[in-house]
Amino acid sequence: MAIREAASADGTTIVYRVTGPEGARPLVLLHGWAGNLRNWGQAADDLAERYRVIAVDLRGHGYSDAPESGYDDPKNWAADIAAVLAAEGITSGAVLLGWSYGGIVLSDYLTAYGTGAVAGVIYTGSQANIGRDVPGAVTGPAMQKAIPDVFSDSAGHANRGFAAFGNANTGPGHDKGEDAQRLFGGSLATRPRVRKALFYRTVDNTEMLRTLDVPVLVLHGTADPVVQIDNGRYIAETVPNARTSFWEGSLHGLFIEDPARFVAEVTAFVEDLH
Template sequence: MAMREVSSADGTNIVYRVTGAENARPLVLLHGWSGNLRCWGRAADELAQRFRVIAVDLRGHGYSDAPESGYDDPKNWAADVAAVLAAENITAGAVLLGWSYGGIVLSDYLAAYGSSAVAGVVYTGSQAGIGKNVPGAQTGPAMQKAIPDVFEESAGRASRGFAAFGNANTGRGTDKGEDAQRLFGGSIATAPRVRKALFYRTVDNTETLAQLPVPVLVMHGTADPVVPLENGRYIAETVPNASISYWPDAQHGLFIEDPDRFVAELTAFAETLS
């Protein structure tokens, strides 16, 4: 395992972790809003047996820099992904995977840089755009309940806001307590101004989806209360070449809820890529 750092186009330092064989297919993991590169849990370890896993801390999250502004500019998010790929000398064959907000980030990258370095794309519990009246960008009931408390400077109010997610990120069951608390801790550790800034932007990546020339896998829980299933359906219906895996009664963090199934489906998808 190696922790690495690269400077993005605007000077923001982006931190990422690399695991797995250097000669394996690159798999870039982009976490969700108020998360970090540790959110993937056991699934990341399993994937590293098959891929060269590159787990990124998005700007404003984890160990990456948190600039005062610029979160509303899709070009910044795109440049962050491009900088990581360049630092790892990846020019072809990569799989980009976005969870939740990470799907918006990878779509920003594809809109700005195209797909020449990419063999396939995975959206899990995700959407490709954000903003009022943007198609495929609905806000789920758990997210609606959490706002605006999750934007608060007050630790007590912010904690209550994040509590509204309940078991959305881990699924039902009593064996996910460690995972749930790790995700909760990462969310609280993200600066309130960053949590808020990520929601105050509008981008519609529909055109990019409609012209995407590489295969896409959409994995989505039918009971996702954070990013509604309709958002995943919108991606699947818009891209030219989509594989679909809708998980009955599953919620938002499929890689935590059933890591074995998550790894198996992702591996099977990658095996179909050129």
């Protein structure tokens, strides 16, 4: 395992972790809003047995820099991913996997840079667009309930806001306490101003989706209360070459809810790529 960093176009330092065989296909993991590169848990370790897993701390999250502004500019998000790929010498064959807000970030990258370095794309519990009245960008009820408390500087209000997610990130049934607390801790560690800024932008990547020339896998829980399944369906219906796996009754964090199934489905998709 190696912790590395790359300088984005605006000077922001992006921190990322690399695990797995050096010569294997690159699999870039992009976490969600108020998350970090440790969100992926056991699934990342299992995927690293076969792939060169590059788990990124998005700008403003984890150990990456948190600039005062610029979160509303899709070119910044795109440049962050381009900087990581360049730092790792990746010019082709990468698979981009975005969870939740990470799907917006990878879409920003594809809109700006195209698919020259990319062989396939995976959206899990995610969306490609954001903003009021933008297609494929419906805010789920758990997210609606959490706002505005999750934007607050008050620790009490923030805790109350994040509590609205309940077990959305870990799945119904048995409470995966350790995973849940890791996710909550990372969310609270994300600066309140960053949590808020990520929602104050409008981006419509639909035209990119319509012309996307690489295979796409959409993984989504039918009961996802954070990013509703309609957003996943929108991606699948818009891209030319989509494979879908809609998990009946599952929630938002599929890689925590059932890591073995998640790894198996991601692996099957990646192994089919050229």
